Amino acid sequence: MLPSNDNWVCYLLECADGTLYCGITNDLDKRLAAHNAGEGARYTRGRIPVRLVHVEPCAGKPAALRREMQIKQMTRDRKRLLCADAGRRKPVK
Numbered sequence: 001m002l003p004s005n006d007n008w009v010c011y012l013l014e015c016a017d018g019t020l021y022c023g024i025t026n027d028l029d030k031r032l033a034a035h036n037a038g039e040g041a042r043y044t045r046g047r048i049p050v051r052l053v054h055v056e057p058c059a060g061k062p063a064a065l066r067r068e069m070q071i072k073q074m075t076r077d078r079k080r081l082l083c084a085d086a087g088r089r090k091p092v093k
Contacts, residue, residue: 008064010071012054012083015047020079022071024064028055054083 009028013021013035021044025031034040035050044050058064071079 006060008058008061010056010058010064010067011052012071012079013044013050014053015044015050017047019047020053020076021047021050022068022079024058024061024068026061028052054079 008024008026010022010024011028015021021041023031023041031040032052035044036048038045038048056067058067074082
C-alpha cells in the first residue's frame with residue numbers, strides 16, 4: 001500500500017478568460033503545473049494560463065470535497081469576496 005498524503009487543499013484558479021475554477025489536490029504545485037500545461041481539468045485546458053487566487057487547507061480528502069462543493073455553489077461575486085477576504089486574514093499560528 002502506498003503512503004497517503006493528507007495535506008489536502010481546496011483551491012480557486014482564475015483562468016485566462018477571467019472565469020474561476022475550483023478544485024482539490026494533495027500536491028498543489030504539481031496540480032498547478034498540470035493545469036498550466038493543458039493537462040489539468042477539461043475546463044481549464046482551453047483557458048490557460050491559470051493563476052492561483054485562493055487556497056484553503058483541509059482536514060483530509062472528504063473535507064476538501066465538501067469545501068469544493070460549497071465553493072462551487074457560491075456566486076462569482078461571493079467567490080471573489082472569498083479571495084479578497086483570504087488576503088486580509090492573518091495566518092493562524
